[in-house]
Structure formats: C-alpha cells, structure tokens
Amino acid sequence: MRLKNKVSLITGASRGIGRAIAIKFASEGSNIILNYNRNESSALRICNEIEKMNVECLPVKADVSRKDDVGTMVKRSLDRFGYIDVLVNNAGIMITGTNRTEDLERMVGVNLYSMVYTIEALRENFMKRGGKIINIASVAGIVTSLTGTTFYSITKGAVITLTRRYAFDLGKYGVNVNAIAPGFIETDLTRKGKSDEEWRRTVEDISSKTALGRIGRPEDIANAAIFLASGESDFITGQVIVVDGGRQDFFTHSL
Numbered sequence: 527m528r529l530k531n532k533v534s535l536i537t538g539a540s541r542g543i544g545r546a547i548a549i550k551f552a553s554e555g556s557n558i559i560l561n562y563n564r565n566e567s568s569a570l571r572i573c574n575e576i577e578k579m580n581v582e583c584l585p586v587k588a589d590v591s592r593k594d595d596v597g598t599m600v601k602r603s604l605d606r607f608g609y610i611d612v613l614v615n616n617a618g619i620m621i622t623g624t625n626r627t628e629d630l631e632r633m634v635g636v637n638l639y640s641m642v643y644t645i646e647a648l649r650e651n652f653m654k655r656g657g658k659i660i661n662i663a664s665v666a667g668i669v670t671s672l673t674g675t676t677f678y679s680i681t682k683g684a685v686i687t688l689t690r691r692y693a694f695d696l697g698k699y700g701v702n703v704n705a706i707a708p709g710f711i712e713t714d715l716t717r718k719g720k721s722d723e724e725w726r727r728t729v730e731d732i733s734s735k736t737a738l739g740r741i742g743r744p745e746d747i748a749n750a751a752i753f754l755a756s757g758e759s760d761f762i763t764g765q766v767i768v769v770d771g772g773r774q775d776f777f778t779h780s781l
C-alpha cells in the first residue's frame with residue numbers, strides 16, 4: 527500500500543500505459559482521477575474495476591491539448607478531493623512518417639503543451655503540499671535512430687527538458703518531477719495500422735535487439751511509475767528512467 531489515501535491524476539488513462547498506471551496506483555491504495563478524451567465506455571469500465579479495490583475513481587473527460595479543458599478537469603478534481611498528490615502526464619499521440627506541420631502541431635498540443643497546462647493549473651496545489659509529477663517521455667526523445675519519428679521525437683525531447691526545468695522550479699516546495707522513457711510497449715499506439723503478420727515481424731525484430739528478449743508491457747511502465755510516485759523515490763528528481771528492456775541498438779541511454 528505505497529500510495530494509501532493519496533490522490534493521483536492520470537491523463538490518458540482509458541487505454542494502454544495510462545490504464546495500467548491507474549490500476550497499479552489503485553491497487554496500492556490511491557484514489558484515482560482518470561482522464562480520457564474519446565473512450566468514455568472504457569474509462570467508465572476501468573473506474574468500475576478500480577472502485578472494487580476500495581478506493582475512489584473519478585472519470586474526467588478532457589482534451590488535455592486544450593487549456594480550458596485542463597482547467598475544468600483540475601477544478602473538478604480539486605472540488606471532489608481537495609488536493610492532488612501525484613500527477614502523471616501520460617496522454618500522448620504518435621503520428622509517424624509525416625512532414626506535415628499540422629501533425630507536428632497536434633503532437634505538440636497533446637504530448638507537450640498538455641503537460642505545461644496540467645502542471646501550471648496545479649502549481650499552487652503542489653507548492654502548498656509538495657508531491658510527485660511523472661511525465662511520460664519516450665526513448666524517441668533520446669535516440670535519433672527511430673526512422674519516421676522526427677516530429678514525435680521533437681515533442682518527447684522537449685518533455686525531458688520540461689521535466690528537468692520543473693524539477694528545479696518546484697524542488698524547493700518538496701515536489702519531485704521525473705520522467706519515464708518507455709521503449710517499445712504493446713498498446714494501440716504501437717499496434718495501430720499493422721496487420722497480424724506485420725505485428726509479429728515487428729515484435730520479433732525488436733525483441734531480437736533487446737537485451738531481455740521481449741517487447742514491453744504497459745505494466746512494465748506502471749512498475750516504474752509506482753516507484754516514482756511513492757516515498758521510495760523521495761530523493762530522486764529531474765531524472766529520466768529508461769524502461770526499454772535494454773535496447774542494444776540505442777547508444778545514448780544516459781543523458
């Protein structure tokens with residue numbers, strides 16, 4: 527029960543990595559504010575599952591690339607719980623193989639501005655109480671070898687800089703700000719647009735380049751997130767934890 531009686535807001539928690547983090551945090555005693563954008567039925571199902579763990583779950587629809595939506599989401603959260611201990615900025619989209627600046631703008635909105643909006647909307651809350659902020663970056667923000675991900679990588683590189691800057695800005699108030707850089711994790715984001723055969727080949731290829739011989743599961747990221755949300759990481763801030771099973775084709779793991 528590492529998060530007993532805590533309140534955690536997780537963005538983009540209706541699927542994939544965000545869902546796994548919400549379930550893990552609830553299993554460790556945290557009340558959950560579960561943000562989603564389009565998948566209401568899935569968000570409600572996850573909240574039902576979470577409430578069976580004897581914690582509260584508040585589903586909140588908000589497009590986190592919109593400042594007004596974030597403001598409303600934070601207000602509803604504070605009206606219900608009074609405070610937030612842990613913020614996980616997880617919502618993200620990946621558009622690959624594009625040089626259309628409209629796609630860059632969409633990704634900057636969801637992957638980057640959303641994090642500034644949530645942190646700024648919760649600045650006062652965190653300055654008063656301290657807490658933990660966890661930003662989901664990507665190995666794409668560190669390495670340069672992932673073909674077709676230039677625009678996505680730009681947003682994730684910026685998430686790493688944002689994490690370090692906020693760590694210094696908010697550290698004196700007892701706020702830890704860290705990032706997780708996942709490698710290749712099985713979710714809709716990675717499976718989208720691939721036939722079963724293409725997926726099988728992708729998994730085989732990436733597994734063969736990975737020290738631990740497999741691709742990642744959303745739970746692998748949730749396990750790192752619970753550590754960063756708990757008291758066990760109280761003296762860690764401004765860091766990026768790479769969770770990728772040991773990709774041998776990436777050279778620049780540590781920054």
Ligand SMILES: NC(=O)c1ccc[n+]([C@@H]2O[C@H](COP(=O)([O-])OP(=O)(O)OC[C@H]3O[C@@H](n4cnc5c(N)ncnc54)[C@H](OP(=O)(O)O)[C@@H]3O)[C@@H](O)[C@H]2O)c1
Pocket residue numbers: 537538539540541542543544561562563564565566588589590591616617618619620636637662663664665707708709710711712713714715716
């Ligand atoms: N999967 C990977 O291999 C991988 C690797 C590195 C980093 N990441 C990062 O990990 C995070 C989660 O990715 P994932 O793989 O779990 O993706 P996913 O399965 O596609 O799920 C994305 C989640 O983000 C939400 N979302 C998207 N746009 C949103 C918006 N404008 N406002 C609020 N929520 C929004 C979605 O909500 P709705 O379904 O309700 O619309 C969904 O819950 C992302 O930041 C991604 O960049 C993933």
